[in-house]
Amino acid sequence: MKGLSILGSTGSIGTNVLRVVDAFPGRFEVVGLAAGGNVERLAEQVARHRPKVVSVGDASGLERLSRLVDLSGVRAVTGREGMVEVATRPEALMVVASAVGAVGLVPTYRALEAGKDVALANKETLVMAGELMLARARETGARLLPIDSEHCALHECLEGRSPEHVRRLILTASGGPFRDRPAGTFDSITREEALAHPTWRMGPKITIDSATLMNKGLEVIEARWLFGVPAAKIDVIVHPQSVVHSMVELVDGTVLAQLGVTDMRMPIQYALTYPEKWESAIPGMDFTKAMALDFRPPDRARFPCLSLAYRALEAGGTAPAALNAANEEAVAAFLDARVPFLAIPETIHEVLDAEPGSAVSSLEDVLEADRRARERARQALARRSPARALP
């Protein structure tokens, strides 16, 4: 039995991780669960899996949880320290990092420091502190395995290849709900329109990131660290069907692609079982039906977040952490209907201009850059005219 701790167990990825666990009885033991405020779902998970440790966002959440489920024999903790405890529990061989945003950084970092393999969905952590996380993984021998479907595809295509044979990585993007929307109408985009992703059902933050293409920008930075490939050798291509999950071009011009249905249980199972392959009940591709695969370059003018992510990656140091912080603040403001859609790239642009990126030597440098960038982003968002915010 492989001991698992799951950070963000109540989210879209977290619940799919537990579906994979359920699909293989006796193969995994759920050692720890960590969530934020969804105590109802967490209570169900605790009742079913009886972890050794459970963490909730705060003390009031813990009190509600204790009224919903019997916590005898389960250590119950709260907040960031609680998440760190879940992430470093000795019985956990692997930590699934599936919380959303910067909140996952410290626990995921501590897990690598403790030598635990990490199955990573929480890409923001690698965007913020990729170099430090890779350094900890190298020191302790911990493996960092991607759950993001694109990176899972790249990981699989790169298996057994030597780096000098790789010309470039090609990340595919669905293009999101505004792929074909005229630029002149972007200022009237509503929250509901932005939340209607054409091919994937995901949590709200990543769904908005997909609508701005920032998700692909974050993935470029994630790929840089996971595969040690510079930004100049990472391309993005729009592929509306989301059938090809990503591709690797070799120096002789050959292109390797990984195809599959759009079901996150596949990349999750890949990470949880790597390097093994287990028989899965997920249906494969149906090639008896006609299908077309389209590819086209992304429109960087309509989706400036992609270029902003490349800019932060080239700048290095604290710039990607600033990019991430500004994006998190702007997306939260858009989801609260406090600012319009276009405020997202504009805010990130403003924060990056003020935070060109200083050197990173410790986690504290990253956390400090995150705090500074959030403060700047909040000021920029508050300055926007309420008349421009959506009702």
Ligand SMILES: NC(=O)c1ccc[n+]([C@@H]2O[C@H](COP(=O)([O-])OP(=O)(O)OC[C@H]3O[C@@H](n4cnc5c(N)ncnc54)[C@H](OP(=O)(O)O)[C@@H]3O)[C@@H](O)[C@H]2O)c1
């Ligand atoms: N969804 C996908 O298909 C997909 C695909 C690839 C990558 N990812 C990445 O995976 C990560 C999770 O995405 P998601 O779609 O699963 O998001 P989600 O559905 O919004 O779930 C987020 C999880 O994080 C937890 N969380 C949020 N704030 C927290 C806090 N302060 N303390 C502790 N836990 C907290 C949430 O807990 P509560 O709900 O209990 O508050 C929830 O369990 C993101 O980084 C995303 O980019 C997602």
